[in-house]
Amino acid sequence: MDSAIQSAIDSLIKAHLPHWVALRRDLHANPELRYEEFRTAEVAATELASLGYDVKRGLGGTGVVATLPGASGAGAILLRADMDALPIHEACQHEHASRFAGKMHACGHDGHTVMLLGAARVLKELPPLPGTVHFVFQPAEEGGLGAKRMLDDGLLELYPTDAVFGMHNWPSLPAGHFGLRTGPIMAASTRFRIEVKGKGAHAAQPEKGIDPIPIACAVVQQCQTLCARHKSPVDPAVVSICTMLAGETDNVLPESVEMRGTIRALSTRLLEQLQTDILRLCKGVAQSYGAQIDVDYAEFCPATVNSPVETAFCETVLRSTFGDTCVHASVPPNMTAEDFGFMLQARPGTYVLAGGGQDKGLHHPEYDFNDALIPTGVLYWVALASEYFSPHRARETSRINHEEVSQ
Numbered sequence: 001m002d003s004a005i006q007s008a009i010d011s012l013i014k015a016h017l018p019h020w021v022a023l024r025r026d027l028h029a030n031p032e033l034r035y036e037e038f039r040t041a042e043v044a045a046t047e048l049a050s051l052g053y054d055v056k057r058g059l060g061g062t063g064v065v066a067t068l069p070g071a072s073g074a075g076a077i078l079l080r081a082d083m084d085a086l087p088i089h090e091a092c093q094h095e096h097a098s099r100f101a102g103k104m105h106a107c108g109h110d111g112h113t114v115m116l117l118g119a120a121r122v123l124k125e126l127p128p129l130p131g132t133v134h135f136v137f138q139p140a141e142e143g144g145l146g147a148k149r150m151l152d153d154g155l156l157e158l159y160p161t162d163a164v165f166g167m168h169n170w171p172s173l174p175a176g177h178f179g180l181r182t183g184p185i186m187a188a189s190t191r192f193r194i195e196v197k198g199k200g201a202h203a204a205q206p207e208k209g210i211d212p213i214p215i216a217c218a219v220v221q222q223c224q225t226l227c228a229r230h231k232s233p234v235d236p237a238v239v240s241i242c243t244m245l246a247g248e249t250d251n252v253l254p255e256s257v258e259m260r261g262t263i264r265a266l267s268t269r270l271l272e273q274l275q276t277d278i279l280r281l282c283k284g285v286a287q288s289y290g291a292q293i294d295v296d297y298a299e300f301c302p303a304t305v306n307s308p309v310e311t312a313f314c315e316t317v318l319r320s321t322f323g324d325t326c327v328h329a330s331v332p333p334n335m336t337a338e339d340f341g342f343m344l345q346a347r348p349g350t351y352v353l354a355g356g357g358q359d360k361g362l363h364h365p366e367y368d369f370n371d372a373l374i375p376t377g378v379l380y381w382v383a384l385a386s387e388y389f390s391p392h393r394a395r396e397t398s399r400i401n402h403e404e405v406s407q
């Protein structure tokens with residue numbers, strides 16, 4: 001990057017940082033759950049409008065989009081932040097702790113929103129870029145598939161885009177460091193509910209009923225065998241049954257058992273295969289015991305798969321902006337899920353982890369976004385957009401064929 005531009009960016013970030021920190025703390029104190037981000041969206045939209053942007057509100061529920069048009073039609077990129085908080089009761093005592101019982105910004109989406117607002121400000125104040133930048137503030141990343149809802153509402157038709165970029169703060173990486181990898185960085189996931197329907201009976205007369213409890217145990221055990229035996233050991237996947245509800249007393253066999261859990265896999269195809277395998281397994285177990293087993297899946301999310309060309313590009317940007325020692329270019333993937341995977345199914349792009357250097361992990365009731373990350377995150381977005389449209393860069397994009405690059 002041109003050194004005059006570099007120092008202009010540095011001084012803009014320095015000048016606006018106190019405002020961004022105040023904004024981040026305001027959002028932290030006023031967390032909103034998925035699809036209820038009305039105030040947060042209003043804060044983002046007002047900030048963007050005050051910078052001179054045309055702002056679209058209400059895309060995908062409460063989503064907000066603003067566009068910085070390119071000076072010479074050199075393509076377009078999309079930068080994405082998420083806005084929602086979690087149904088967690090905050091245990092922090094600091095001044096900007098949540099004002100609402102049972103709601104908390106425990107995943108740092110307050111910080112993500114502000115870093116992208118910061119980038120929108122800095123890019124607006126710099127000389128125009130040849131290409132277009134779309135700033136996307138999405139609702140409901142936490143279990144609401146807000147990214148999918150924005151796509152279903154026509155995000156990419158309204159805002160044509162060559163590549164998409166996302167970022168999440170990552171407390172376990174040192175502050176100022178970044179982690180990324182080509183291929184899957186987060187898992188595909190789905191939730192399931194399995195109901196084993198038997199027939200209640202006296203505990204001393206099991207022959208008069210169909211006891212659903214041993215049948216449910218067989219399902220639990222066979223799900224684990226499925227993971228161990230029906231897929232390649234080098235293809236990561238996990239099936240976890242996390243609730244099991246049955247019975248009311250110690251001398252009655254219940255009518256039914258309800259189990260809830262999640263499947264995660266690093267490839268979307270493997271997740272789909274496991275969904276089918278579990279259906280077949282439950283059908284077989286039901287048949288062998290004379291019970292009925294119903295399986296429902298919900299909230300399917302594909303793997304978050306970084307495409308090769310864009311990820312190599314992001315790595316170059318990160319190295320030149322923050323130095324080699326701060327860039328971890330092949331971090332291990334996580335079995336957590338992220339609905340940015342839907343955007344990466346639609347367009348090539350890269351999701352990076354921005355180190356927060358904190359003890360308390362994401363979703364911990366004492367977690368708080370590290371404000372020291374704000375200038376780092378703003379600088380990353382600004383450098384990425386500037387370099388993407390640099391005339392010196394070879395104009396290439398990855399094909400959208402993620403499963404092939406995923407392993």
Ligand SMILES: [Zn+2]
Nearest residue numbers: 107142362363
């Ligand atoms: Zn989260």
Ligand SMILES: [Zn+2]
Nearest residue numbers: 107108141168
């Ligand atoms: Zn998050």
